[in-house]
Structures are given as C-alpha cells and as structure tokens.
Amino acid sequence: MSDSQSSPRALAARDVAHRYDGVLALDRASISVGATRALALVGESGSGKTTLLRCFNRMVDPDSGTVEVGGIGARSQPVIALRRHIGYVPQDGGLLPHWRVLRNVALVPRLLQMDDPEAAAAQALRIVGLSVDTFGTRYPHELSGGQRQRVALARALAARPGVILLDEPFAALDAITRANVYEVFQDVRRELPMTMLLVTHDLAEAAHLADEIAVMRSGRVEQQGTMLDLHSAPATTYVAALIARAVATSAHLVAT
C-alpha cells in the first residue's frame, strides 16, 4: 500500500455523461472534492447521484467526461487496485452473510495482503465503537440495523483508505439509531483524515455530515457549495425551492 493511495486524495468529475440502456443517467455532471473534504450528493431518486458516486470506484465507467481520483484519470488506474484503496459503504451494508463480523471487516486488509488483517479489522471495529470481543464472532444476521451499518463502515475503513464512498448508508435506520451513527461517523472523521463522498436524499443529513453539498437533478449537478452558499445564492429555482422546504421543515421542528 503506497502512501499516495492511503493518504486523502482529491476527487473530480467533469462533464460526465452516462446512459443505461439508452436512458440518460448522467448529463454532463461535474463535481470536485478537495483532499480530506466531505461532499454530499443530494437529490431525488433517479437524479443520478448513485451513478455519479460509482464512477469513482469504476463500478460505472461513464460514456464520456473525465473522472479523476488523486488527480489521475480513474480509467487509467487498474480497477482492482483502485477499488481496494477506496472505502465503500452501500445502503444495505452489503456484508457477506456467511462470514463473521471480524472476517467481513478484514476483507480489504486481506485483499491488500496486509501483515495482520484481523488486527486492522479489530482496530476498525473499535473506531466505529463496536467491541471485537462482543461482535467479532457474530454473523451479520445477528446484528441490529445500526450495528450492521457500523460494521459496514468499519469494513470500508479497515485498510485506512484515503477515499470513502457512502451510498445512502443511513437511509434504512430509525432516527435514534441514525443519530448514534452520525456521532460515530464524526468521530471517525476526526480520527482518520479521508476524502468523502456521501449520497443522500436528506438535506439535513448532508448539512450535518458534509462540508459541501452538490444538488443533483435529472443527471445534472445544479449547484455545488456550502449550505450557506445554497441558501444565500441558489443557482436555480430547484435549489432555491429545495432549501426553502428544508428550512421550513427545520423551523417547524424548532417551533414545536
């Protein structure tokens, strides 16, 4: 594992377009995330945010445009090595159901032939606040939803990647569990410097976890900026309406 791969790397997509079976999923989308920064992709279902996320670990190779990881074109990097140095947390956790927790978390260290994959896995479990002794030998189906997502997070972190991709990792959790996992998540960010790309349909979550927000609609990025930027200078009426709705919701919550 070279330093350049494990240290936080910048992510960039420029004019990326992609079709699935003729249906336009990405329409010249562009974003950029500085090293160690966190960007949230926000949008409705079908807005292309997951497709854009998957361009960075080459689960999607877009039809056109450029995708860069660490300033180098993703397509010019060997796909297996690229993926092993990018953490990934899917919405359902994607844990291997027939492997115990410790083995699941040790997957990438093992793929990278690190000296002691299980030690790396144990440390990652500690970082997400799970005791190895209690959880290491459990199977995924013996965990609660929140525990499962934390294990998935630990698996994504275990090899200390410089980049982590999260695809709606908290969508299926109840509000209290989610608040817990947010805390864990922020602890992790403090402990491990990483560049982060988060897909969510929840603007509040995006504001809570990310430094910047990119609003997506119909395969395009309408605007990228901080929450303040989006609020004070919305680039489109869609962004303005989205922010207004979110503010109204939170004002309502504050009022009651």
Add this chain to the structure above:
Amino acid sequence: MRNRVSLPVPALLRVLGVVLPLLVLAPLATDVHGQTSGTATPSSRVAPRDPSDYPVVVASKPFGESYLLCEMFAQLLEAHGIAVTRRPGLGATEVAFGALRRNDIDVYPEYTGTGLIAILHDSTADSLARDSRAVYDRVARTFTSRYGVRWLPPLGFQNTYAIAVRRSTAERYHLHTLSDLAREGAHLVAGFTPDFIGRSDGLPGLARVYGLHLRAVRPLAPAVKYAALADGAIDVADGYSTDGLLARYDLVTLVDDRHFFPPYEAAALISPRLARDRPDAVAVLALLSGRLDEARMRQLNQRLEVGGEDVRHVAADALSELGLTSAHGSSAPSLASDPHAPFWRYMWDRRATIGALTLRHLFLVLAGLGAAILVALPLGLALERAPNAAEPVVRMLGVIQTVPSIAMLAFMIPLFGIGTVPALVALWLYALYPIARNTYTAVRDADPGAVEAAEALGTTPMQRLLWVRLPLAAPVIMAGIRTAAVITVGAATLAAFIGAGGLGEPIVAGLALADTRMILSGALPAAALALVVDGLLALVERAVTPVAG
C-alpha cells in the same frame, strides 16, 4: 400297397421335423464334436478353452412366458456345462431385438409373427397369415440375410394375440368371434397394452380388417389390464393365447374368424456372434425345438402366473419332465413361494436377493448422480458466465428431462447396447438438469448486495465466486442435487428394462406376472432408498448452508 405307402407319411413328417433342424445344424454339430472330443460328458467342460468361450447371455421380454422360456434356456445351457448370464425382462421387442443384433444378448424367445410385423414391418403379412411355415421361413431367411440373426426351429407352440372379455360380457352381448365384437364395439371399453395399440398387427389392423371401433380404448400395463377387466373397469383386453392369467380371471377369448392375427410360433432367436462362434450352445438350445406344445405351455404359464410359483422352479420341472435334464440335476434353488405366507415372510425369504438388488440400485444411482454432479456443476457455473447461452442450454436439458424413461433407454440401445453403460448414461442425462439449473440460478442470484459490495471493495471475479457466490449458492445447489437423486432412484428402477439390474427387476417381473408382492419387494426398498438418499443429502445440505439466516 396304398396302406403301406400312406402309413409312413405322418412318421416321415415327424422324422423330417427332427432331421431338418439337424440338417440345418449339421455343420455346427460337427464342430461341437470336434471341440468336445475326448470329453466324457458335456457337463465336465469347465475351463474356457478359447476366447469365444464367453458366458451366453440369455434374455427375455417382460412377460411371464418370456421369463419362463428364458429361464429354461439358461438352465438347459447350464446343465450342459455352458456358463450363462441372465438378462430377463428387457424393455420390449425393440429393446430385446436391438440388444440381440448388437450381440449384447445371445438368445431370447421371440415369436414369428412379431418378427414379421414388429421387426421386419412386412406388408405382405396378410397373404401369409394362415401359413405358419411360410411365416417362419420368411423371417428365418430375412433375419439371417439382413441382421445375421438366426431363428432356431420353432419350440412347438403358438402364442397368438387373444382378445378376451369377461364371461358375463360374452353372454350378455353374444360374443364368440371378433366379428361379434366389432358388431357390439360401440358398447364396450377396451384396455390394451400400449404395444398392442400401436402395432399394425394389433388394434389398427383389427380396426381395418374387422371394422372394430370401441367406445373407448385405454392404454394399460399388462398386470393392471387383467385386474381391470375382472373388476369391470374395462370390458375388453388383449392377451396371449397361452396366458395363464386368462384362466386366473375366468375370461373368454374370442375367435379370430377372419384369421387376422399372423402365426406367432415361439422360437429361440440367436445373436450373430453366438451363431458364429458357439455351435455348442446353439446345439443345446436346439434341443428344445419342437418339444413344447400349447397345452404344456399353458399349464406352465398357469403355475407361474396363477400359482405364483418361482420361475426357476417351474423351468426346472419343465426341463426334467421333458427329459432334458436329470430330475435332481437342476441347479435351481427352490424358493418356497407359499402364496399365503405373510408379506414380511416373503420379504424375509428374499432378503439376500433384495439386499443385492438394493446395492446394485444404489451403485447405479451413485454412479449416475456422481457423473452428473461432475458435469452439471461446472456447466452451471459456465452458464452463469455466458448468460446468452444459459437459457437455450438449460431449456435443452429440460427437454431431455421430458423424454419418457422407457424411450430414453430405447434410444441408448443403438449407441451403447444394453446393461450398465446405457443405464448410467440415461440416469446421468436425467440428473443433469436439476443440478445445472440450480447451480446456474443460485450463483446468478446469490445475495446481489453482498456480491456487489465485494466487487466494489476490489475482489477478483474468481474470489467473488469462491468466497461469496458459491458458498451462498450451496444450499440451492444441494437442493438440485437432492432432486436429481430422488429422480435417479426412481428412474433407475426402469434400468431393469435394459438389463442393468437393480430394484426394477422384481418390479418389472412382478408387473409382468401380476404379482403384487413381487412388485412391492422392489418398490418398497426403492422408496426406502429414495428416502434414505434424500435424508442423507439433506444433512449435507444443512452442513453446507453457510448460516441459518
């Protein structure tokens, strides 16, 4: 003078009847003496002297009289010190004759009419119909020139098709002849063997010659047919004139007043290789020519089919009555077959045989299934990688699955002959589909979320297969193997039709002899075997199931 001339005529015929076969056999007989000169008695021959000294494979078709004649051939050969292998109950005419042509079997009892119509498909049959000698000459000549197969001189009796009705039906509709039957056909329901329904010397011919049209025709197995007739479920059935079962159920046979059925003289049919290299065996088999008349045959068939006596016992008695074996020389172990003994006793008496058949059955199942796993598992995995080929291939395997077992076994004969090899190939073909299909779909559909995450984290396709997809697919693959195993246990019972042995032997023989206990002595162990195999595989399935989710 006239008297003196006329008197010897029957005697002359009788002499000719003996001499003609001898003339036919003369060159062979010389060889026999040449080979065995110096041997005090034929039975003292022990060690094989030349490569052609193989055990003679004696076979039969699956009905009572055929079993009996087969056993008589076998015991007669054994009494003359010739080693034999028994292959009784082979499928039907196509299977038995197909095997004989290929020298997979050496001799089986056949009927001249069947040879003429079912094998030669001779369209001139009608003109020959009344002349049994002409029919024999024609089949003997044609079989030799066309197949190298020899008909030995007839055994001495005819066993023609007989159309039977209940005595009460005959009285109610005044049925004596087939013409009477044609007149009343609209009131009557028939149950015929599928063979009879299809053969041109069967129902189609009857319809043509007599204008016979019945209210309904149901295809029925021989065993079921007579019981169905006796119970009134059907009114008309086909049978054989020497059938013991006709007497058992008090049935009336109708007269073939237009002489539709050709003569069915029974004779031993000899394989090309036996005719060529084994004059000793051929000469021994010819000892039976002309020795069995219809009365004796009917009586022997009744002992077998009505009395429920063991076929070996009946055959041994018949040979000793004919003076062809010494009374005590019979090697037939007399299985006390008391028809009133309780069923458990019947099974207990046959425990050694049943055990051996069960082991043989298990061997067929395990070998067929094992070979199928070796091929279907990699095939299923390959199909998952080639989705375009997958559906056509899986569908093709599915089509194989729909081929009836009997037809499948018949297809195997020209390719592999009879015995273990074609049976295993057929079982293998049947087992492929459930295993390949389950492997393909299980690997394809294995937990997409887990597979996708493993891919996104940098596993290679091979790692995903070995670490994720195969382990997750294992229970479904095992379920496919279990399905295949149960199918194979069932299909293997039909292997008896092509002489591969197994628990199908008593089932086929029991069906032919309408002997329920004999059927059960094969069917019950087969069912138990299916349960045991399925149970053991269920344990394997549990062991390979990754986690109880």
